Amino acid sequence: MKKTTLIFLHFSIYISTFFHLLSHANSQLSAQEQGILQNLKKLWGNPKPLKHWIPTNSSSHCSWPEITCSSGSIIGLSFRDYNINGTIPPFICNLKNLTTIDVYNNSFHSTEFPRALYNCSKLEILDLSQNYFYGAIPDDIHHMSQLRELSLGGNNFDGNISASIGRLTGLRKLVIISCPLTGSFPPEIGNLSNLEELSLASNSKIVSTFPSEFGKLKKLKFLWMAETNLIGEIPNTIGKMEALEKLDLSKNSLTGKIPKNLFMPKNLRIVYLHMNKLSGEIPPVVKAFNLDVVDLSENKLTGTIPDDFGKLINLTGSLPPELGRYSMLETLWVSTNRLTGQLPEHLCDNGKLVEVIASENQLVGELPKSFGNCNSLELVKIYRNNFSGNIPSGLWTSLNLKMLMLNDNSFTGELPERLAWNLSQLEMNNNRFSGKIPQGVSSSRNLLVLKASNNLFNGMIPQDLSHLTTLLLDRNQLSGSIPLDINSWKSLNTLNLSRNAISGQIPEELGSLPSLTELDLSENQLSGLIPSKLGLLKLTSLNLSSNHLTGNIPSKFENDAYAHSFLNNPGLCANRPSRSLNLKTCNSRLQNSSQTSYKLIAWIIGLVVAVLLGLFISFFVIRNHKKGKHRLHLTWKLVSFQQLNFTESDILSGLTANNLIGSGGSGQVYRVVINHSGDIVAVKKIWNNRKLEEKLEKEFLAEVKILSSIRHANIVKLLCYISSDNSKLLVYKYLDNHSLDRWLHRKSRATTFSSSVNHVVLDWPKRLRIAVGAAQGLSYMHHDCSPPIVHRDVKSSNILLDLDFNAQIADFGLAKILIKEGEPATMSAVAGSFGYIAPEYARTTRINEKIDVYSFGVILLELTTGRKANDGDEHSSLAEWALRHIQDGKPIGDILDEEVKEPCHLNEMCHVFRLGLYCTSTQPSTRPSMKEVLTVLLQCSQPIKNREKNATTTMFLPS
Known part of the structure; x- marks a missing residue:
């Protein structure tokens, strides 16, 4: 018994020691892992998303x-969408149990693939x-032999896809999309026998x-190779991918x-x-009775559609005669082919049909009668076919119909x-509809x-057009007058009533x-004067040609932009001669006589004004002389935003003509030297103009x-x-190198700098x-200010440069803080400078951050071409000219x-x-954000910083 007790005692001591050592080892491991994480955080510049990385105990990081931890040790790191800018260091593999690294959608960078991860x-x-x-x-990427998932998309990897990837036989997922890779797809990928997902899309x-070896991927479920310049035929081996569930080879150049x-x-x-560019007939479905979507549109397919397509349970996208009878068909997409015959009668038999898109084919006959009782329909696009007959009456009023496009039939x-x-959109151009428009x-x-x-519509123009933004009724047989x-009609922005028989004024x-921006009333029987109020519209297109109009055209239209707006109206005239308008000058003899009288009256009035002005000037000179120096201290108020070494009198005494360095739309700018310290400041003085007082006050505030x-x-x-009752002064830090435009353009350099240095070029x-x-x-301004700030007048003259040519954005007199993030505000008038103004802002006066992006894009074009924003050619801005060149x-x-x-x-x-x-x-939706623009520019500047290393950069920008 004693021996047994002794053995048990030794065993207990052994167990206790074991767990003590294990606990100590775990504690050491946790401390080591926390140290690695803190080094990561420090390396990446202590990013805000990781501010909670503060250890409180030995396992707090889990x-x-x-x-992600298992048994108290780190096995996974995930930083998806964290906006981290940094590198992946070798010491990350000191996390010995690490199985997952996910850094999707950040700003991690490296001039080569991070081979250090081989040590994980x-x-x-x-x-x-x-x-x-x-x-x-x-x-040698095959050294990462334990990999099951590898995602490399959306980077700047270039060259060929390494055949070595085919040796990662454990891979189940491989994603290499949207990279500037070259060459062809390696057939060795077909050796990845465990692969379930393969994405190789958008490698432009x-x-x-298409490698025939891919047919060996027996476990592949998802294959995505859209928009990747595939050529040649689809190999027969594709049918051997027996586990395949989704196949996307769209937007390529496949033939055969x-x-x-x-x-x-x-x-x-x-x-x-x-x-x-596929051709020939569509093959039979055979065993694929689980098909949900088949899109074969925009090819060169011919022949008939196999009958078994009509027997599919959940088919979307075919046109067999039995289609819809045996299936819960929801959508039919067969546009842009050479299909003939009629739409199947049974499409809506089961009442689930939502979309029919069969445009740009050679379909004939009437629409299926079942469309008249198909309340599930939301979208019907059947334009550019050879359909005929009447529209089923119930389709016009279908319960859920949102869009009906019948044009060109x-x-x-x-x-x-x-x-x-x-219904939100009805398009029926180029048909033979008739009768009155209700x-x-x-x-x-x-x-x-x-x-x-x-x-063939006739009768009067309808008076009630509530909510309509676009109304095209041209080339019909309408008569009567335009409703008073x-x-x-207040929502209308496009109105075309041309080529009818409309009369009256x-x-x-x-x-x-x-909202009206496009107006076409040409080729009618309109008569009388053109209302002067039309000149108030912000029209981008106007055509009143071929009518019986008389009298003066509104003065706003007397320019080349409306050269073809008034043709074939013999009774029209213009106040000023203009060859481009092809109009006579109104009452030229009477006008000359009137001008002579006006000149005499103007001369007399000018003389009287000059005398009175002299008396006023004399009075104020005497008055101001008496007040003397006391004027500087009576009414001025200074509000500072930091500690200053000058007073308002130091500033006011420097506002002299000799110190004037610039003048703009809302004020003058002075260079003022503070006498007692030698410091230099820039002072912007808002003009004192009573008519603009309210506007200028808003700009100032x-x-x-x-x-x-x-x-x-x-x-x-x-x-x-500094402000007084009738003047506003803004005092800035002075920047010695003036504005960007003065360095960028030759004429500006000549006027800014002395003749000895005006040849200096900004490299x-x-x-x-x-x-x-x-x-x-x-x-x-756009991404870190809350709410975000839109400048509204970004241009090279508003980018100031210090002695080291560091840029600073200036002149916020036109800036606007958005009321609500993401919701564009509307300004009462367009403000900005020609060549920099975004087209949608000029047209609608609606603002958001994308108008600044447009203006900044113009500056990038200035920097690269040396041209001015308005210097494209005689008819276009720099942005338009540059786009046309490409x-x-x-x-x-x-x-x-x-x-x-x-070359460098x-x-x-x-x-x-x-x-x-x-x-x-x-x-605007296709422009990048300023954050995205900045990221690209930082990548572009990287090689310049490392020129001695012969670094090169390949940028990938969306087309």
Whole structure:
């Protein structure tokens, strides 16, 4: 018994010691891992998303959302969408149990693939996508032998895709999308026998055939190779991917026939082959009865559609005769092919049909009668076919119908008294519809667009057009006059009534439509005067030609922009001679006589005014002389935003003509030296003009409010403001190198600097540094200020430069703080400078951050070409001219500034030029944010900082 007790005692001591050592080891491991995490945080500049990384005990890091632990040790790191800017260091692999690294959508960067991760011996999941990694995918990547998932998309990896990837036999997921890779897809990928997901889409520089070896991927479920320049035929081996569920080969240049066994995989649900050059017949479905979506549109397919397509349970996208009878068909997409015959009668048999898109085919006959009782329909696009006959009556008023596009067919019949209440867009141009347009045609509260050009409609123009934004009734047989009561037309921005038989006068009420930008009343029987109120409209297009109009045209239209607006109206005239308008001058003899009389009267009045002005000047000189120096201290108030070493009298005494250095739309700028300290400040004086007093007060308060609340190295510093009852002064830190435009353009350099230095050229490294600095300032305003700030007048003359050519954004007199983030505000008038104004701002006066992006894009074009913003050619701005140069297929290098264009800078200049085009896109939605612009510019500037290392950069910008 004693021996047994002794053995038990030894065992207990052993167990206790074991757990004590284990606890100590775990504690050491936790401390080591926390140290590694703190080093990561420090390396990345202590980013805000990681501010909670503060250890409180030995295992606290396991509770942090970015960390995944198992048995008290880190196995996963995830920093998705954290906006971290840094590198992935080798010491990250000191986390010995690490299996997952996910840095999706950050600003991680490296000039080559991070080979240091080879030392993470247990790594199974690696996601580097949407960052700024460069270089080739290494030939020895197979050393990461434990990988199950590898995602590299959205980086700047270049060169060929390494065949070594085919040796990562444990991979289940491989994603390499949107990279500037070249060459072709390696057939060795077909050796990845465990692969379930393969994404190789949007690699725009690769030109490759579809490797037949991919047919060996027996476990592959998802294959995405859209928009990646695939050429040649689809190999028959594609049908051997027996586990395939989704196949997307759309938007390529594939040719030949669709393989007969393409629909062989029994689990296939989605097939996208649209926008290729495939020809021949569609193969039978065979066993793929789980198909949900088949899109074969925009190919060159011929023949009939197989009957078994009509027997699919959940088919979307085919046209067999039985289609819809045996399936819960919801959508039909077969546009842009050469399909013939009629739409199947049974499409809506089961009442689930939502969308029919069969446009641009050769379909004939009438629409299925079942469409008249198909309340599930929301969208019908059948334009550019050969349909005929009447529209089923129930379709016009279908319960859920939102869009009906019937144009370019041979439909007949009349419009009903009422349309579907939910209908927002009705397009029926180029048909044979007839009868009157009912007064209740716009009774639908949602109808915004009605296009009914080139039909046989007759009768009067409807008076009630509530909510409509676009109305096209040209090339019909309408008669009568334009209604006088058009209060319901206030949403209209496009009105075309041309080529009808409309008579009477143009109602002056048209000039009160606040949104109207396009007006065409040509080729009618209109008579009388053109209402002067039309001149109040912000028209981008006007055509009143071929009528019987008489009298003067409104003075606003007396310019070349309206050269073709008044043709074939013999009774019209212009007040000023103009060859482009092709109009006679109104009452020229009487006008000359009147001008002589006006000149005599004006001379007499001028003489009287001059005498009175002399008396007033004498009075004020005597008065001011008596007041003397006391004037400086009576009414001025100084409000400072930091400690100052000057008073208001120091500033006021320096506002002399000799110190004037600039003048703008809302004030004058002076360079003032503080006598007792030698410091120099810039003073902006708001003009005192009673008529503009309210406007200038708003400008002053806007500038003070913004500049006093923001602090940034790339935004000009406001030291104080000084005000009196009739004058406003803004005092800034003075920047010695003036504004960017004075350095950038030859004529400006000549007037700014002395003759001995006006030949100085702003070299490319300085230009790129200026672009980065200005982008940092705007990015701060747009993304880091709450609420965000829109400058509204970004231009090269508002970018000031210090002695080291660091950029600072100035002149916020036009800036506007958005009332609510993400919700654009509307200004009462367009403010800004020609060449820099975004097209949508000039047209609608609606503002958001994207108008600053457009203006900044123009500055990038100035920096790269050396031209001014308004210096495209005689008919276009710089942005328009630059875009046309590229659209014409001409090299970018031809228009870069010869003064700074050197081989070592050519790559960066081309990238910045492309970025400028991207920023000046016509559509605001396609422009990048300033944060994205800044990221690209920082990447562009990297090679310049490391020139001694011969670093190169390949940027990838959206087209």
